[in-house]
Amino acid sequence: MFIHGLGASKDNWxxxxxxxxxxxxxxxxxxxxxxxxxxxxAPCTRSDLAADxxxxxxxxxIESAAVVGHSAGGVIAMHAxxxxxxxxxxxxxxxxxxxxxxxxxxxxxxxxxRARVEGVEGALQAMGVRPGSTPVPDALGxxxxxxxxxxxxxxxxxARMHEVVRPTIIIVGDKDxxxxxxxxxxxxxxxxxxxEIVPGRGHGIYLEDPDWxxxxxxxxxxxxxxxx
Numbered sequence: 001m002f003i004h005g006l007g008a009s010k011d012n013w014x015x016x017x018x019x020x021x022x023x024x025x026x027x028x029x030x031x032x033x034x035x036x037x038x039x040x041x042a043p044c045t046r047s048d049l050a051a052d053x054x055x056x057x058x059x060x061x062i063e064s065a066a067v068v069g070h071s072a073g074g075v076i077a078m079h080a081x082x083x084x085x086x087x088x089x090x091x092x093x094x095x096x097x098x099x100x101x102x103x104x105x106x107x108x109x110x111x112x113x114r115a116r117v118e119g120v121e122g123a124l125q126a127m128g129v130r131p132g133s134t135p136v137p138d139a140l141g142x143x144x145x146x147x148x149x150x151x152x153x154x155x156x157x158x159a160r161m162h163e164v165v166r167p168t169i170i171i172v173g174d175k176d177x178x179x180x181x182x183x184x185x186x187x188x189x190x191x192x193x194x195x196e197i198v199p200g201r202g203h204g205i206y207l208e209d210p211d212w213x214x215x216x217x218x219x220x221x222x223x224x225x226x227x228x
Contacts, residue, residue, distance in 0.1 A: 001065040002028045003053065003073030005095075006111075006145055007124045009035035009134045012070075016206060019214035023222065027065065029056055031073075033141025041140050046148050046157075050079035054087055066221055068092035070206065071178075072149050075157070082160045090224055091168040091190075092217055095203050097182025098189065099156030100149070104178075108150035112143040128177070128203075161189035167224035168193040171216065173201030173208070194220065 002013040010028035017026045030037040032044070032052055053076060057065060064087050069077030074096025081088040100108075115123040120139035168190045172183040180197050187195035196216065198205060206213040 001053070001057075001067045002026070003067065003069040003076050004028075004031065004034070005071030005073050006149070007034075007120075007127055007129045007134065007137060007142070008070075011035070011134060012204075012207065015210035016214055016217070019210065020218055023218055024066075027060075027062075029053075030135075031076075031145065033138045033145065035135045035137070039138035039141035040144070042144065044144050044148050046075055046079050046151065047083060049076045049145070049148065050083055053080050054084050057087060063087070064089050066090040066092070066225060068094065068217065069096060070094040071096050071203065072145065075149060075152065078157050078161065078164075081166055082157070082163055085163075085166070088166055090166050090221060091164070092220070093168065093170045093183070093186055094206060095172050095176050095178060095183075096186075097178065098152070098158040098161055098186055099182070100152040102153055105150040105153035108146040111146045112150075115139045115143040115146075158185060158189055161186060162191075164190045167220075169217070169220045170195040171198065171205060171213070172196075173198050173203065173205045175200060175202040176205075177203055 004012045010030050013028045020026050032040045066089050067077045067080055074093045077091055081091055111123050120137050120142050170183045170187050170193055172180045174180055174197050183195060187193050201208050
């Protein structure tokens, strides 16, 4: 199960689905207010976003899944594994973090405000999302998601990561604009996790080098999932 980040869509994972579907059943979905999913004009918590994932698994009658999340999608994946551990068999945490500082939290809140005031296109541009590279999210619904991510400052997930006992791979580019520090913190918190800091790659590493990414992820899941 692949989870995209803010302002993206399930289409971002198309190259991975193409490369991995011969070995795994690959599922992608759009976050609320993104892509083809319904817009939800109401505040949401990080736990609410994880509950959306669990509801989707329920609707598809899937008992459990290996969950891969990029950026904000990684935060959702982390919540899913600590709040619904029986539903997650393994984790892939890509360019993500379990906490953020005040500067990053302010950036999240400013992104939400920009979406409401200027429209979501301006917010996406500020996030570095190229126009036309992904379906445009619903502006009002989108704004609630970065606000949920901003709470990683005063309510970090790091301590709860010590509870995680599922096989976990952490991948981050050393040129990621968010830095690799959050991934290092995760690797220290999650017992037995594997971390890969990839030289010369940025925040969208799975888009920058889809062949390498699919091979690394596929090798990991083939090794740690008994039924793979």
